Amino acid sequence: MLSKRFGASATGSGKINIMTNMRFRTRLMLSFWIILILALCLPAYYINQTLKNDIIREATASAFTELNFVDWLLEKAPAFENNQALDDWCKEIGSQVKYRITIIAAGGRVIADSDVKGSAITTLDNHADREEVIGARKSGQASSLRYSGTLKKNLIYAAKNINYSFVPSGVLRVAVPLSTVETRLAHFSRQFWAILLAIFVTTTILSLIFAQKLETPIRKIILAATAIGEGDFSRRLDVDTGTEFAPLARCINDMTGKIGQSIEMITAQKQELEAVLEGMQEGVMLLDREGKIKAVNQALSGIARCMPTCVGHRPMEIFLNAEIQSACDEVLGGEEHLRLKIAMPNDREYEVNLVKIAEEGAVVVFHDISELVRLEKVRQDFVANVSHELRTPLTSIKGYAETLQDPSFRAGDQAGAFANIIVKNADQMSRVVSDLLELTRLQQKNAQPEMLAPVNAAACFHTAAETCMPMLNEKNILLHNLLVGPIPVQGDEHSIVQVFRNLLDNAIRHSPDGSRITVFSKDTNDTVVFGVEDEGSGIPKQHLKRIFERFYRVDKERSRASGGTGLGLAICRNAIQKMGGAIWAESPPGNRTKGSGFYFSLKKFKDF
Amino acid sequence: MEDRKHFVNSLEKLKMMLLNMATMTRRAVENANQAFQDRNEGLAQAVIDGDHAINDLEVQIDNISLKLLALEQPMARDLRFIIGAMRISNDLERIADQAVNVAERTLFLCQHPPLDPIPAMEQLMEVTGDMLDRAIKSFVEEDPKQAISIREMDDTADHWTMVVLQTLIENMVQNTPEGEKRLVNTRRSVQTIIASRCLERVGDLSTNIGEHVAFIVTGMNVKHQKIAF
Numbered sequence: 001m002l003s004k005r006f007g008a009s010a011t012g013s014g015k016i017n018i019m020t021n022m023r024f025r026t027r028l029m030l031s032f033w034i035i036l037i038l039a040l041c042l043p044a045y046y047i048n049q050t051l052k053n054d055i056i057r058e059a060t061a062s063a064f065t066e067l068n069f070v071d072w073l074l075e076k077a078p079a080f081e082n083n084q085a086l087d088d089w090c091k092e093i094g095s096q097v098k099y100r101i102t103i104i105a106a107g108g109r110v111i112a113d114s115d116v117k118g119s120a121i122t123t124l125d126n127h128a129d130r131e132e133v134i135g136a137r138k139s140g141q142a143s144s145l146r147y148s149g150t151l152k153k154n155l156i157y158a159a160k161n162i163n164y165s166f167v168p169s170g171v172l173r174v175a176v177p178l179s180t181v182e183t184r185l186a187h188f189s190r191q192f193w194a195i196l197l198a199i200f201v202t203t204t205i206l207s208l209i210f211a212q213k214l215e216t217p218i219r220k221i222i223l224a225a226t227a228i229g230e231g232d233f234s235r236r237l238d239v240d241t242g243t244e245f246a247p248l249a250r251c252i253n254d255m256t257g258k259i260g261q262s263i264e265m266i267t268a269q270k271q272e273l274e275a276v277l278e279g280m281q282e283g284v285m286l287l288d289r290e291g292k293i294k295a296v297n298q299a300l301s302g303i304a305r306c307m308p309t310c311v312g313h314r315p316m317e318i319f320l321n322a323e324i325q326s327a328c329d330e331v332l333g334g335e336e337h338l339r340l341k342i343a344m345p346n347d348r349e350y351e352v353n354l355v356k357i358a359e360e361g362a363v364v365v366f367h368d369i370s371e372l373v374r375l376e377k378v379r380q381d382f383v384a385n386v387s388h389e390l391r392t393p394l395t396s397i398k399g400y401a402e403t404l405q406d407p408s409f410r411a412g413d414q415a416g417a418f419a420n421i422i423v424k425n426a427d428q429m430s431r432v433v434s435d436l437l438e439l440t441r442l443q444q445k446n447a448q449p450e451m452l453a454p455v456n457a458a459a460c461f462h463t464a465a466e467t468c469m470p471m472l473n474e475k476n477i478l479l480h481n482l483l484v485g486p487i488p489v490q491g492d493e494h495s496i497v498q499v500f501r502n503l504l505d506n507a508i509r510h511s512p513d514g515s516r517i518t519v520f521s522k523d524t525n526d527t528v529v530f531g532v533e534d535e536g537s538g539i540p541k542q543h544l545k546r547i548f549e550r551f552y553r554v555d556k557e558r559s560r561a562s563g564g565t566g567l568g569l570a571i572c573r574n575a576i577q578k579m580g581g582a583i584w585a586e587s588p589p590g591n592r593t594k595g596s597g598f599y600f601s602l603k604k605f606k607d608f
Numbered sequence: 609m610e611d612r613k614h615f616v617n618s619l620e621k622l623k624m625m626l627l628n629m630a631t632m633t634r635r636a637v638e639n640a641n642q643a644f645q646d647r648n649e650g651l652a653q654a655v656i657d658g659d660h661a662i663n664d665l666e667v668q669i670d671n672i673s674l675k676l677l678a679l680e681q682p683m684a685r686d687l688r689f690i691i692g693a694m695r696i697s698n699d700l701e702r703i704a705d706q707a708v709n710v711a712e713r714t715l716f717l718c719q720h721p722p723l724d725p726i727p728a729m730e731q732l733m734e735v736t737g738d739m740l741d742r743a744i745k746s747f748v749e750e751d752p753k754q755a756i757s758i759r760e761m762d763d764t765a766d767h768w769t770m771v772v773l774q775t776l777i778e779n780m781v782q783n784t785p786e787g788e789k790r791l792v793n794t795r796r797s798v799q800t801i802i803a804s805r806c807l808e809r810v811g812d813l814s815t816n817i818g819e820h821v822a823f824i825v826t827g828m829n830v831k832h833q834k835i836a837f
Contacts, residue, residue, distance in 0.1 A: 077794070314620075316627045316750045325628070345741075537724045540645060541734075588727050 025211030034204040040199065044192050050468040052185055052318070056156070056178075060143045063158035063176040067141070071162060071172055072100055087121065088114035100155075100175040103167055104133060104222070111167070134172050145178065154178040159330035169356045217245040225252060241391075271481035277501045283350075283366035285315070291332050293318065294361065303366050315364070319344070324364075327354055341369070349373045378549055381517030387549030389432050389566055393425035417522065428565075435567035439550065444575035448580040453581065454605040455496055457487040461519060464500035471508045472493040472517075479504075482520035487527055488605040496602070499583075501596050503532040510536035526604050527581070531589070537586040547585060569598075574602045612646070615680050619689060622672055626693050626718040628701075629665040630744045633700045636662065636707040637740060637810060641733045644714045644803060646721060655711035657789035662704040669697040677689065690823035698745065699813045700818070705750060706806040706813070713803040720796045723779070735764045736807045739814035744817055754827045755818035765811035 028302020074094060080086040090101045103112040107379045108128025113121055127133055134144020141160035148155045159173040161455055220237065227235045233256055237249040277284055285298030296310045304318040306308065327338050331354040337353040351367040396566035400418045403409055426436045461483055472479055489496070507517045515535040522529045539547060549568040576583045589597030636655050643651035655793045657794035672695045676682065681692060716721075739761050777795040 314624065316624055316631075320627065320631050320634070320748065322628050322631045322746060325624070512659060513643045538727060540725045541727075593727060593775075 012331060023211075025208055028211050028258070028396065030203055030208040032207050033200065036196075036199055036203060040196060048189065048192070056145060057182060059156050059176060060145075060158065061177060063156045063174060064141065065144060066097065066099060066176060067158045067160055067172065067174045070174055071098070071160060074162065074164065074172065079164075080524045082165075083111045085299050086166060088113045088205045089144060099177070101164075102173040102175070103125070104128075104159075104167045104171040104173060105167065110134065111170070127173075128228075130157070130159075130173075132173060133171050135159065135389060136161050136173075148175065153376075155183065166466075170453075212332045217249075219251065221245065222250060224486065225306070228256050228259070233257075233263060234240045268386055278310070281368070283368075285310070285364040285366070287332065287361045287364065289359070289361050291315075291328060291333070301324075303344070304369075305349075310421060327352065328362065328364065330354075331356050358364070381552065382550050385566060386432075386436070389551060390429060393428045393432075397422050397425045397429075432565045432567070435565045435571060439567055439571050439574060442571065442578060452490045452492065452603075453492045454488050457489045457496055457528065458483045458485065460493060460496040460528075462550040463497045464504055467501055468504045468508060471505070475508060475511065477508060477511055477514070478516045480516055480518040482518065483530075487521055487528060489602040490605045491579040491581075491602050492575075495579060499575055499600060500530075500532075502572050506568055506598070507532050507534040508534070510534060512536065523604075524601075526599040528604055529601045531594075531597055531599045533595060535595040537594045538594060539585065544587060545586055548583065571600075572600070576602070579603075610695050615676070615682070615686075618672070618676055618680075619686060622669065622676070622690070622693055625669050625672070626697060627698055627744075627748065628661060629700050630747070632658070632662050632665070633704045634740055635706070636746060637710075637737065638708040640714070640736065641807075644710055645733075647714070649718045651714060652711040652714040652718070654701050654780065656708050657716075657758055659704055659708045662701060666697045666701040670694060685827070688824045689829055692820045695820045696817050699816050703810050705812045706809050709806045710803045711807070711822070713799045714773040716799050717796055720820075721791050723776075723796055723800060726772055726800070728775060729800070732765060732768035732772060732804055732807050735761055735765045735768060736811040736814070739765065739811045740817075743814040743817035743821070746821045746822060749826050752822040755821035755825075756830060758815050758818035762811055762815050765808055769804050769808040773801055776801055794818070 058365050070093065074089075082087065082152060085104060090103060090112040091114050094101050099114075101112075101114040102110055104127045105111045108126040110116075110121055110124045110127055113124070116124065129142040131146070132142045140160070143156060143158045145154065145156050147153070155175040155177055157173055157175050159171050159251045161169065164167050180359070224235055224237045224272075235256065241519040277297040278299075282300055283303040284297045285300050286295040288294045291314055293310045293313055293315065296304075301310070310318050314325065315328050316322070319325075319343070321342060323340060323342050324360055329339055331338055331598055334356075335354075336356050340352050340354075341349060343349050347370065348368065349370045351369050353365045353367070355363050357363060357366075400422050404415060409415075438538060461481070465481070467477060504517070504519075511517060511534045517535075518531070518533045520531050520533075522531070539554055543552075547554065548554050548569045550570040552569075553566055573583050580601060581600055583598070583600040585596060585598050587596035588594055633760060636658060639651050642648065643655060676690050677687075682688075686805045739758050740741045741762075742758050746752070746758070780794055780797050819830050822828065
């Protein structure tokens with residue numbers, strides 16, 4: 001594995017080199033071996049050759065010495081009668097000196113030979129063509145190294161001319177076996193191979209040890225680098241990994257430290273960014289190039305019901321809104337920046353900003369403006385309504401006053417009626433103005449909160465009901481009072497009476513003749529809920545939320561005709577809120593099919 | 609591979625078109641309801657005028673679906689999706705037609721004095737709107753459980769339709785003044801009853817869409833049978 005990595009880095013993408021594919025230790029070993037072979041074998045071969053030549057030369061010299069010695073013996077010997085005697089002599093000498101002695105006649109015929117049996121001598125080849133014989137004839141004496149077919153071994157032949165009476169111009173030859181030479185040479189090469197083997201073994205072991213010494217730090221570095229690559233930036237290399245690798249280790253350590261710091265910084269930045277995104281009130285959505293959602297923040301998950309996850313879907317699937325989808329398509333299609341207002345379910349309105357990120361997609365930001373829109377509408381309605389409420393009576397006051405002023409108007413019974421109308425309208429105006437003042441007083445934040453005192457709510461209701469009696473009788477409405485005994489609550493008596501009066505007033509005005517109004521209370525843990533239910537035409541659902549606004553009218557024409565300033569419920573709400581309670585309306589109430597019910601809760605007073 | 613990618617893109621395009629149609633239909637129903645409640649003639653007219661866009665989308669979805677069926681020879685879920693898309697677009701178109709119908713009743717009713725508010729009508733609008741919402745959501749979320757649950761709401765829708773009918777019959781019988789006014793009262797009551805019938809149909813068609821969604825996701829035909837997931 002190690003060498004493969006090295007190999008890969010050494011050859012790059014080029015052709016595969018055998019050397020680079022081998023393990024480091026193998027390469028080290030091979031290098032050792034090649035150097036050794038070059039350093040040992042060449043001299044060894046040279047020495048071997050020299051030695052061989054020396055030995056042969058020495059052997060040849062000794063062969064000549066032997067030859068001269070035999071020649072000297074032959075010279076001293078008595079003359080031989082015939083060839084048989086010569087042959088016998090040869091055999092006798094040969095048995096003493098242990099080498100072959102041959103005497104060749106002038107024609108090349110062997111006439112005596114120490115190693116050939118008597119009768120066989122005649123069957124020997126003619127020796128005239130032997131190298132040493134030819135050499136001896138030419139220059140007196142000669143030698144040759146040859147394999148003898150007769151004796152089946154390497155021999156050094158030494159020959160010289162002789163000229164005796166019994167051997168006229170013959171050749172004397174001795175053959176010394178070379179076996180001693182070969183033995184010595186074989187011994188030498190055995191030693192040489194043994195040394196070579198020992199050296200090979202030693203170098204192998206040495207190269208293994210060296211390689212091991214190199215590989216251990218490298219492997220350490222690799223392990224550390226791998227761990228760092230996998231994110232363990234606290235990992236440090238032991239610098240003491242050998243002199244060569246210490247700078248590398250230090251370098252890696254420095255690098256790791258720097259990378260670790262950078263990553264830490266980036267992570268911290270990312271976390272900050274995420275925290276900002278998650279903490280934002282605005283919903284943020286990131287689109288990829290293909291128009292699919294890449295990421296969303298927490299707020300957006302609240303705006304759109306993300307199934308298991310928004311990621312990977314198109315905006316259309318999440319918002320079910322074609323406007324958002326087409327805006328996203330436009331921005332991804334090249335538009336730099338888009339802003340649009342969209343309405344979502346549950347009466348929410350959003351201002352959506354879409355910004356293109358260069359070639360990467362788009363960011364979509366949802367800003368919830370429902371509250372702003374609602375307040376704006378309330379404000380517009382208030383201005384329109386307050387002027388309308390004041391202008392209507394003012395118009396008739398002005399009209400009748402002008403009529404009275406007219407010189408052509410003759411005073412009579414009508415004048416009184418006109419004056420009455422003027423007074424009635426002025427009363428209405430003053431009611432509106434005083435209600436407005438009352439409301440402003442209630443809404444003033446810095447106004448001293450009413451001292452919350454124990455109040456009997458049942459008594460408050462009776463006070464309110466008494467003021468409403470004339471209206472009840474007029475419309476023949478039955479007031480069904482289910483409040484039992486004293487009901488102690490925390491509040492301000494004046495405010496509670498006012499709330500009851502306004503609710504009753506409302507109920508009476510919206511009830512048909514001869515119907516019934518029910519008033520009841522219900523105990524919960526620490527609050528009491530009061531209800532005023534009528535059997536009137538009821539309130540359409542879409543108005544229920546807004547009827548507590550100033551001058552808000554469900555049906556503009558009808559409710560003004562029935563009197564009232566349009567501020568009653570707004571005053572009720574403010575008064576109740578000031579006392580720490582809640583007020584709401586239902587239509588139709590509970591399980592009934594008709595009419596409407598108004599409810600408010602007040603804190604119970606326990607030690608009454 | 610390239611073919612498959614192209615096919616997947618086409619399917620996604622089909623889904624987007626269907627969702628677009630669904631939101632437009634939902635908007636049409638919402639606006640029709642709003643117009644009915646607020647006696648808003650302009651909004652009612654807008655619903656009527658907007659219907660042709662929904663009709664066009666249905667035709668487009670049909671064309672794309674047919675093309676995909678003919679050229680790609682889809683199998684299994686892809687096949688069911690395309691067939692389901694055709695059926696859903698058909699039902700959406702009919703829902704939009706019901707919205708137009710409600711808008712037309714609204715235009716008529718605006719010419720006459722208003723009836724007393726009928727709470728059951730509001731309830732009916734709410735429940736049928738919820739049914740349509742749930743149908744669309746089950747399609748987006750590919751949730752057969754939710755798709756099948758729409759059926760349970762159908763009984764509520766039927767109930768409120770009946771209540772509207774009873775209320776208005778009572779109104780026609782008991783509260784009708786003499787002469788000219790009687791005719792007007794009968795007319796506006798009948799028109800309101802028709803509107804309530806339209807809303808009830810919206811609920812029925814939403815139930816159908818739910819069944820198509822269940823078919824696309826599970827491959828089972830759940831029409832006219834009780835299957836629980």
